[in-house]
Amino acid sequence: MKHPTPGFDWETRFYWEGCARGELWLQRCRACGTVRHRPRAICPKCLSGEIEYIRASGRGTVYTFTVTHQNQHPAFRGATPYVMAYVQLEEGPRILTNIVDCEPGEVRVGLPVVVDFGEPEGEVAVPRFRPS
Amino acid sequence: MSLSGRIAIAGAWEHPTRWAPDKSDWQIMAESARGALADAGLGIGDVDALFAAGMGMGPMGVVQLAEYLDLHPSYVDGTNIGGSSFVAHVAHAGAAIHAGLCETALVLYGSTAASNAMAIGTGLGGGRDAASGFSAPFGLTTVGGYAMVAQRHMADYGTTSEQLAEIAVTMRHHASMNPDAKMRKPITVDDVLESRIISHPLHLLDCCIISDGGGALVVTSVERARDLAREPVLMLGCGEALWHTGTGAPDLLTIAARDSGERAFRMAGVARDDIDLATIYDSFTITVLATLENLGFCKPGEGGEFVGGGRIRLGGALPVNPDGGGLSSNHPGMRGIFLVIEAVRQLRGECGDRQVADAKLACVHGTGGLLGTMHSGATLVLAKG
Numbered sequence: 001m002k003h004p005t006p007g008f009d010w011e012t013r014f015y016w017e018g019c020a021r022g023e024l025w026l027q028r029c030r031a032c033g034t035v036r037h038r039p040r041a042i043c044p045k046c047l048s049g050e051i052e053y054i055r056a057s058g059r060g061t062v063y064t065f066t067v068t069h070q071n072q073h074p075a076f077r078g079a080t081p082y083v084m085a086y087v088q089l090e091e092g093p094r095i096l097t098n099i100v101d102c103e104p105g106e107v108r109v110g111l112p113v114v115v116d117f118g119e120p121e122g123e124v125a126v127p128r129f130r131p132s
Numbered sequence: 133m134s135l136s137g138r139i140a141i142a143g144a145w146e147h148p149t150r151w152a153p154d155k156s157d158w159q160i161m162a163e164s165a166r167g168a169l170a171d172a173g174l175g176i177g178d179v180d181a182l183f184a185a186g187m188g189m190g191p192m193g194v195v196q197l198a199e200y201l202d203l204h205p206s207y208v209d210g211t212n213i214g215g216s217s218f219v220a221h222v223a224h225a226g227a228a229i230h231a232g233l234c235e236t237a238l239v240l241y242g243s244t245a246a247s248n249a250m251a252i253g254t255g256l257g258g259g260r261d262a263a264s265g266f267s268a269p270f271g272l273t274t275v276g277g278y279a280m281v282a283q284r285h286m287a288d289y290g291t292t293s294e295q296l297a298e299i300a301v302t303m304r305h306h307a308s309m310n311p312d313a314k315m316r317k318p319i320t321v322d323d324v325l326e327s328r329i330i331s332h333p334l335h336l337l338d339c340c341i342i343s344d345g346g347g348a349l350v351v352t353s354v355e356r357a358r359d360l361a362r363e364p365v366l367m368l369g370c371g372e373a374l375w376h377t378g379t380g381a382p383d384l385l386t387i388a389a390r391d392s393g394e395r396a397f398r399m400a401g402v403a404r405d406d407i408d409l410a411t412i413y414d415s416f417t418i419t420v421l422a423t424l425e426n427l428g429f430c431k432p433g434e435g436g437e438f439v440g441g442g443r444i445r446l447g448g449a450l451p452v453n454p455d456g457g458g459l460s461s462n463h464p465g466m467r468g469i470f471l472v473i474e475a476v477r478q479l480r481g482e483c484g485d486r487q488v489a490d491a492k493l494a495c496v497h498g499t500g501g502l503l504g505t506m507h508s509g510a511t512l513v514l515a516k517g
């Protein structure tokens with residue numbers, strides 16, 4: 001699937017660099033322990049700027065999903081239907097993503113999935129998930 | 133002294149247009165201002181506070197609007213939290229009036245969303261800002277966010293597409309009694325289920341329409357409203373809330389309405405059972421179901437059953453959107469102002485065939501943004517004066 005290339009700044013660079021290596025990275029606050037996604041410089045729970053980077057296992061389950069049949073953004077013309085989902089990661093956060101490598105009709109809430117970066121697309125790779 | 137019961141909506145007017153390719157957003161807003169001020173028995177010179185938001189209004193949008201209307205307001209509020217903005221504007225206007233910062237507030241909305249061919253529900257997905265990198269590559273659309281809420285509700289509670297469809301059928305039934313509604317031909321549950329899938333499990337007829345349109349409200353103190361043309365409608369309670377994915381583990385079935393509703397009902401001092409009708413932002417059928425649960429009209433998970441059996445129809449225990457809502461009457465990009473206007477008209481008893489009998493108390497709830505990612509909620513409890 002072709003997609004709008006994500007922009008990134010210094011707050012999120014580690015994340016996209018990890019993706020390019022085929023790794024999914026999260027942030028954990030050194031002060032209060034909160035694991036957060038999406039990445040940001042400051043912990044929203046305690047406002048600490050001390051960050052520990054943790055590599056996610058890449059395993060999770062489908063929390064919810066939708067099979068998109070209409071998206072008028074030019075990048076998605078011809079890409080429908082596709083499955084957009086929140087995946088519940090083992091580390092706590094839920095991540096917005098796509099479920100790939102299966103028929104849309106096979107996706108259900110609770111389906112075990114694993115991260116799949118596929119082929120790099122342009123500048124970056126994007127974390128999608130497939131049934132595990 | 134509490135705000136409750138001290139503020140009134142003295143004028144309300146819905147622009148009858150649903151298709152206005154020959155008009156600008158500004159013209160629709162100005163025509164709406166004329167309508168609501170005439171309704172209140174006031175003129176533009178009486179306005180000392182301006183509240184507005186719009187799809188195309190940038191950071192200086194409210195200033196541009198003041199220029200268009202040649203207004204020099206002493207109080208201005210361009211809060212834009214999505215389609216709920218205008219519900220919040222009524223509360224903000226009430227607070228400012230109560231604090232003595234202004235006396236007569238004009239709340240405005242106007243849009244040519246339909247004649248500009250705006251793809252509101254299915255057109256998102258772009259953007260190069262860093263934050264959008266976590267949604268845009270995956271094809272997030274507005275309807276997709278709501279569809280994921282519907283899917284999770286179905287998985288947790290066994291809610292069905294038929295139950296969601298019942299909401300769309302009800303709104304169309306109501307619209308059939310509203311001469312200004314854009315879609316008036318009755319539909320059935322099968323019609324909804326047989327309409328094409330936009331974002332599974334939501335069908336075309338689970339989605340609001342796109343129209344042009346606009347509206348206006350005049351908000352003032354109860355004392356001043358009593359001297360004006362119309363019977364005032366009182367603001368008994370107000371509340372707002374924001375909800376989002378936070379640090380990454382949102383419960384998608386808990387929405388801002390839970391908090392904004394609790395705040396509004398607490399201020400109003402009335403029970404859910406006392407409410408005679410509700411106007412609820414119906415961007416999609418699931419929006420209504422999730423809102424009814426979160427406002428406390430039924431328990432979490434009971435929404436599917438609650439909307440059945442005619443309960444939310446005219447004549448039922450809690451008629452919802454007697455005008456036909458965004459699903460059938462009008463949806464010019466942002467719809468919050470019409471929720472307030474219809475509640476006012478119902479409490480005044482001027483709705484003809486679609487009048488809720490003996491309506492004394494209304495609950496208004498606007499949702500802005502996307503359930504499933506980030507959104508706002510604004511609730512009002514309004515009473516017949």
Ligand SMILES: [Zn+2]
Pocket residue numbers: 029030031032033034043044045046047048
């Ligand atoms: Zn922290």
